[in-house]
Amino acid sequence: MVGLAEPLGAVSPKATAESQDDARFTVEARFYEKQAEKRIQCKLCPRACVVGDRERGYCGVRENRGGTYYTLVYSRACAAHIDPIEKKPFFHYLPGTMAFSVATAGCNVNCKFCQNWDISQSRPEQVPANYAPPARVAELARQSACPTIAYTYSEPVVFVEYLMDTADAGHAAGIRSIVVSNGYIQEEPLRRAYGKMDAVKIDLKSFSESYYRQVVSGQLKPVLETLVALRRMEKWLEVVYLVVPTLNDSEQEFRDLARWVKGNLGVDVPLHFSQFHADYLLKNLPITPVATLERAKQIADAEGLHYVYIGNVPGHPAENTYCPKCRKMLVQRAGLQMTQMLIRKGACPFCNHAIPGVWHV
Ligand code: SF4
Numbered sequence: 604m605v606g607l608a609e610p611l612g613a614v615s616p617k618a619t620a621e622s623q624d625d626a627r628f629t630v631e632a633r634f635y636e637k638q639a640e641k642r643i644q645c646k647l648c649p650r651a652c653v654v655g656d657r658e659r660g661y662c663g664v665r666e667n668r669g670g671t672y673y674t675l676v677y678s679r680a681c682a683a684h685i686d687p688i689e690k691k692p693f694f695h696y697l698p699g700t701m702a703f704s705v706a707t708a709g710c711n712v713n714c715k716f717c718q719n720w721d722i723s724q725s726r727p728e729q730v731p732a733n734y735a736p737p738a739r740v741a742e743l744a745r746q747s748a749c750p751t752i753a754y755t756y757s758e759p760v761v762f763v764e765y766l767m768d769t770a771d772a773g774h775a776a777g778i779r780s781i782v783v784s785n786g787y788i789q790e791e792p793l794r795r796a797y798g799k800m801d802a803v804k805i806d807l808k809s810f811s812e813s814y815y816r817q818v819v820s821g822q823l824k825p826v827l828e829t830l831v832a833l834r835r836m837e838k839w840l841e842v843v844y845l846v847v848p849t850l851n852d853s854e855q856e857f858r859d860l861a862r863w864v865k866g867n868l869g870v871d872v873p874l875h876f877s878q879f880h881a882d883y884l885l886k887n888l889p890i891t892p893v894a895t896l897e898r899a900k901q902i903a904d905a906e907g908l909h910y911v912y913i914g915n916v917p918g919h920p921a922e923n924t925y926c927p928k929c930r931k932m933l934v935q936r937a938g939l940q941m942t943q944m945l946i947r948k949g950a951c952p953f954c955n956h957a958i959p960g961v962w963h964v
Pocket of ligand 1: 645646647648649650651652659660661662663665710711760761
């Protein structure tokens with residue numbers, strides 16, 4: 604679980620339950636439509652919640668007050684950390700740098716394996732938070748020498764207004780923005796909010812609708828549409844697939860996934876197969892065997908993807924980046940640390956093959 608962070612200690616004293624009910628955290632939502640009898644329809648994620656007066660949407664962080672919809676988590680940072688960018692994971696975006704990472708409470712799905720369930724499945728009043736307005740986050744990132752602000756840990760879709768304004772504040776201070784998301788978002792907020800991001804990592808949790816329904820409480824199709832849209836927007840994109848034993852680990856699913864990625868996103872999008880560790884509502888399942896992850900990689904490699912990684916297995920050779928042309932190792936990693944970087948001017952120094960990514964600040 605992410606800690607409540609020292610980086611925000613300087614922002615303000617930790618909010619008390621009383622002070623958390625503060626107007627500072629409550630601003631009008633940006634993506635919704637007013638309806639009859641003070642109802643609203645949220646236009647932020649595919650759930651499209653219709654919310655009556657004094658009620659909240661599914662994510663629990665947006666509330667209808669008299670026919671106007673509000674986010675309750677603007678500047679309400681319940682977690683912040685300075686993390687290696689490899690932890691997100693981004694492997695082809697500013698490797699070896701640190702990301703100033705923030706989150707609020709709330710999520711628009713309910714993954715049974717969530718590692719951060721205590722903030723993602725909580726209402727804002729249930730978790731301690733700090734007042735961290737966008738300009739302050741940008742300033743802290745700059746003071747900490749982080750070239751990026753990362754929106755992560757819970758689900759950034761549900762704190763989209765805070766993300767948008769923090770990205771603007773960050774850019775004004777020369778700090779880039781990156782997001783770690785489930786991609787469960789409607790098209791307009793995707794364009795307007797993730798359009799402000801410099802890099803995006805999407806957790807594609809399975810390649811089957813039934814898994815999305817039963818394990819995630821969401822849908823696959825809108826996530827695939829998000830991935831295609833991000834590709835068109837020319838955002839730097841990486842995809843993570845958490846391999847959960849017995850639930851989404853069939854060879855057929857790995858093959859279908861790899862073919863879809865190749866056909867819709869291209870062979871150069873990094874695909875990370877991550878190891879599952881029992882958590883939250885799936886404590887009955889074992890850790891993903893390394894052999895299963897290796898089989899997934901083998902299948903995706905055979906389908907022609909160029910950058911297929913194995914994640915959460917520190918020291919595994921598939922944490923490294925290899926040139927798809929001459930096969931030489933170009934970036935060496937050990938766990939979350941980059942230990943060697945040989946890419947020069949965006950290319951392999953041995954055969955000059957271009958390696959896609961953003962390699963230097
Ligand atoms: S963002 Fe929240 S309120 Fe809006 S549609 Fe999604 S779950 Fe419902």
